[in-house]
Amino acid sequence: MTSLDDPMAELRAALAAAAAELRGSPAGVELRLDRPPRPEFGDFSTNAPLQLAAGLDAQPRAVADRLGELLGRVLGPDLDRAEVAGPGFLNLFLSDRFWRSSLATVIAAGERFGAGAAATPGTERILVEFVSANPTGPITVAAARHAAYGDSLCRILAFAGHAVEREYYVNDTGAQIRRFAESLAARARGEEPPEDGYRGTYVAELAAGIPGAADLPLDALTARGVQLMLAGVAATLERFRVSFDRFFFERSLHSEGAIRRTLALLDERGHVYASEGATWLRTSALGDDKDRVLRRSSGELTYFAADVAYHEEKLRRGPDRAIDVLGADHHGYVARMKAAWVALGGEPDRLELLIMQLVNLTEGGRRVQMSKREGEFVTLDELIDDIGVDAARWFLLQRSHDTTLDLDLALAREQSPDNPVYYVQYAHARIAAIRRRAGEQRIAAAGAADLVAGETSLHPSERALVRRLLDFPSEVATCATRRAPHRLTAYALELAQGFSAFYRDCRVVGAGEEGGDEAFRLVLSGACQATLARALDLLGVEAPESM
RNA sequence: GCCCCCGUAGCUCAGCGGAUAAGAGCGAGGGACUUCUAAUCCCUAGGUCGCAGGUUCGAAUCCUGCCGGGGGCGCCA
Numbered sequence: 001m002t003s004l005d006d007p008m009a010e011l012r013a014a015l016a017a018a019a020a021e022l023r024g025s026p027a028g029v030e031l032r033l034d035r036p037p038r039p040e041f042g043d044f045s046t047n048a049p050l051q052l053a054a055g056l057d058a059q060p061r062a063v064a065d066r067l068g069e070l071l072g073r074v075l076g077p078d079l080d081r082a083e084v085a086g087p088g089f090l091n092l093f094l095s096d097r098f099w100r101s102s103l104a105t106v107i108a109a110g111e112r113f114g115a116g117a118a119a120t121p122g123t124e125r126i127l128v129e130f131v132s133a134n135p136t137g138p139i140t141v142a143a144a145r146h147a148a149y150g151d152s153l154c155r156i157l158a159f160a161g162h163a164v165e166r167e168y169y170v171n172d173t174g175a176q177i178r179r180f181a182e183s184l185a186a187r188a189r190g191e192e193p194p195e196d197g198y199r200g201t202y203v204a205e206l207a208a209g210i211p212g213a214a215d216l217p218l219d220a221l222t223a224r225g226v227q228l229m230l231a232g233v234a235a236t237l238e239r240f241r242v243s244f245d246r247f248f249f250e251r252s253l254h255s256e257g258a259i260r261r262t263l264a265l266l267d268e269r270g271h272v273y274a275s276e277g278a279t280w281l282r283t284s285a286l287g288d289d290k291d292r293v294l295r296r297s298s299g300e301l302t303y304f305a306a307d308v309a310y311h312e313e314k315l316r317r318g319p320d321r322a323i324d325v326l327g328a329d330h331h332g333y334v335a336r337m338k339a340a341w342v343a344l345g346g347e348p349d350r351l352e353l354l355i356m357q358l359v360n361l362t363e364g365g366r367r368v369q370m371s372k373r374e375g376e377f378v379t380l381d382e383l384i385d386d387i388g389v390d391a392a393r394w395f396l397l398q399r400s401h402d403t404t405l406d407l408d409l410a411l412a413r414e415q416s417p418d419n420p421v422y423y424v425q426y427a428h429a430r431i432a433a434i435r436r437r438a439g440e441q442r443i444a445a446a447g448a449a450d451l452v453a454g455e456t457s458l459h460p461s462e463r464a465l466v467r468r469l470l471d472f473p474s475e476v477a478t479c480a481t482r483r484a485p486h487r488l489t490a491y492a493l494e495l496a497q498g499f500s501a502f503y504r505d506c507r508v509v510g511a512g513e514e515g516g517d518e519a520f521r522l523v524l525s526g527a528c529q530a531t532l533a534r535a536l537d538l539l540g541v542e543a544p545e546s547m
Numbered sequence: 548g549c550c551c552c553c554g555u556a557g558c559u560c561a562g563c564g565g566a567u568a569a570g571a572g573c574g575a576g577g578g579a580c581u582u583c584u585a586a587u588c589c590c591u592a593g594g595u596c597g598c599a600g601g602u603u604c605g606a607a608u609c610c611u612g613c614c615g616g617g618g619g620c621g622c623c624a
Contacts, residue, residue: 036567047566086567087604134624176624278622289549293622303624331551332620357552358618399560402552404617406559411573417586418573426586434583482564490561490571497571497588504580504588525583547586 005109006473007102008033011044011075018070019048022063033092035471042083042091043467049088060088096458099466100520104451106469106527113527114473114534116161124320125163128154131237131325132169135229136180136198139236139380142327145359145405147380148396148540150325151242152485155538160480165319168244169310172226172251174303180229181222188213188221236380240389241540253309259301262309262344263294271343281308283339292336304333308340315346323352323483325401331355354483357404359396387412390541394421397539398489420493421541424532427496429547430503431529438509438522446526449519456517461498461505465524468498472531476538485539492535499528 015031031048049064061084068082068090078098083091106113130150133143150166158164171177180203183193187207193199207213210224230247237243253259263279266272271282277297281304284291294305314322326333334353341351361378383392391412398420399405417423435443475491478484508525511518533543 032566034566041567045567050566089567091567171624174624276622280622290621296622298622302622304622327619328551329619329624331618332549334551355551360617403560404552408559411559415586419586420572422586423572426584430584430586437583487561493571500587501589503583507583509583547584 005105005112006114007098007105008470008474010105014074015046015048015071018067018074019052021070022052022067035467036091041085042093043463044092044094045085046090046092047088049084049090053088064088064090096454096463097452099458099463100454101452102470103466103520103524103527107447107451107523110530113531114476115159123161123163125165125318126157127165127167127314127317127319127322128157129167129169129314129322129324131242132171133233134171134176134180135226135233136176137200137229138202139233141359141361141378141380141383141407142356144240144380144383144392145396145401146325146327146356147237147240147242148393149356149401149485151240152393152397152488152539153323153325153483155540156476156479156485156488159534159538160476162480165246166244168247170226170230170247170249171303172230172249173254173306174250177222177226178218181218181225184210184213184221184225185216185218188216239384240380240393248310248313250306250310253306253313254301258313259305259309262312263305265312266308266343269343269345281336281340281343283336283343286339286342288335288339304336304340307337308344311337311341311346311351312344315341315344319350321350321352323354325354325356328355328357352483354401356401360404360406361409362406363409390425391419391421393540394489397485400484400486420489422547424492424496424536425542425544426547427499428529428532428536428543429545431499431525431532432545434508434525435522435529442509442518443522443526446519446522449523451520451523454517454520456520458520459502459506461502462521462524465498465502465528468495469524469527469531472535479538488535488539492532492539495528495532495535499525499532502528 012031012033015033019031031046031051033044033046036042036045049060049067052067053060053063064084068084071082071090071092072079075098078095078101080093080095082093085091128150130153131139131143131146133139133146139147154164154166179194179197183197183199183203184207186193186197187204188210193203197203206225206228209228210216210221213221213224216224234244234247263272266281271285272294273280273282278293279295280291281294282291292304293302294308295301311322324337330353334355337353338348338351342348380392387395387409395407395412396405411419412421415422417426438446471491472495475487479487502524506521508518508521511521536543
């Protein structure tokens, strides 16, 4: 997106131009345009005078005065007035001409509105690994949160202009897998799984789906079981609108000697030593609180060793950045992986390890129990059957990834305005209804109209709605850089609220007779609908035409 | 023993790379419109931003300590 597609970027540029005139080159200072809490403080406020005053050795309020004048010259009729406030803030009141031409800019940008926001800091090739749940059982609600988060993050990063690769790491070897296979074998023979095995009923069902399972060698049964389980997992994720570019199998690291090569490489670089019969990686030299075992005294490789090799492989593929979305139980693992990454020659900042917090399901305030041990856990399939994909994704995305999330099934099921996802979808559907009512002719006429030339004074609800629309590009950029899809749920809700208020105050179809501007309102509704649809798409939630 | 997350209105939570005067939804109370989808909107009440220090012209936001809640780790995967 160029600044020509983003009215706020143009406004910021105008501010920078005025500041530059005051001071030459405003290098090193961040000139911010904030949204004041109340309309009396204007449409936007800036701390620029405070920032500039220090370098100019002048009173901030005097600087604010002069900046206001300069800005008036740069913005011309777009600026209604500028007021100095507090210690040296400048409150800006934009004119209807600004709102009108801004809407025209948004419409001209079309599909590009809000896209490519990452261009300024630079686009990157980003490898995102998420879910990576062991193929020993169905996707749980905790993993569902990973799926929703990782997928939405990828959508946002891609929309912001990055090249994103989505990857699922499959732990298809090791002790857990062995227990899984043994449980399958037991079920196939009609026996109970071993004490430390997997006891869920799905194991028996899976075993029943493997011809001759009771007589297969354990290796073959393992391969078949993992394959079937993973197919089920992928199908569930597909249903949840989550897809991957690549499933990476841990087994391939063993069979192709990648782990051995990685260990040799680390040894060459002097990061490895032997002690107590085990082989260790000296992670403590790189920020970890102790060294970590790569090969146990028994000769067995650790899970960590495989993961180091996996990251060596990632590093060799040459992405600008790798993001690992990990479970809460992996937080102790962050320091050692980061150390390994650096030992492998990676730049520390190019590996991001994001820790997801847990999900609690509640039902009207009561906690719903989830116990994987007993095989009585809520699966993603069950969650989708209960509340639907849209509600599930929305509620799982609503909170920051690093905070514990309570999902109220009763609320998520509800089809009422109390339920935010329905509220937002309803606003979208309602706009669709208005446009159907208007008909193609009026919409075409509105599209051809000169919005800026409109004479009528805008209703406050119209201005407020345009302003919320203009927030979209920077909101997307923030969501991308802070890896924070949850902010988009808040934005979508605010935009929907803005539309609902506008809808109440302003007749759209046939507005001309009541003093409003039908063309402007049709175009505004359309832009609002498109932006709601885009925000929902980035969250992986559908935007219905009718409800 | 070590580590992570959280503590903001009655409830659920945004905000937390500092900045004028703290936000939303639900719940509570009051009201509007009788429509282009009432699956709506507006107003009111309600907060020592866990506590105590510190940095700063300025802290819910950054730092330190403490208290309370949740969770994790310690050649498991």
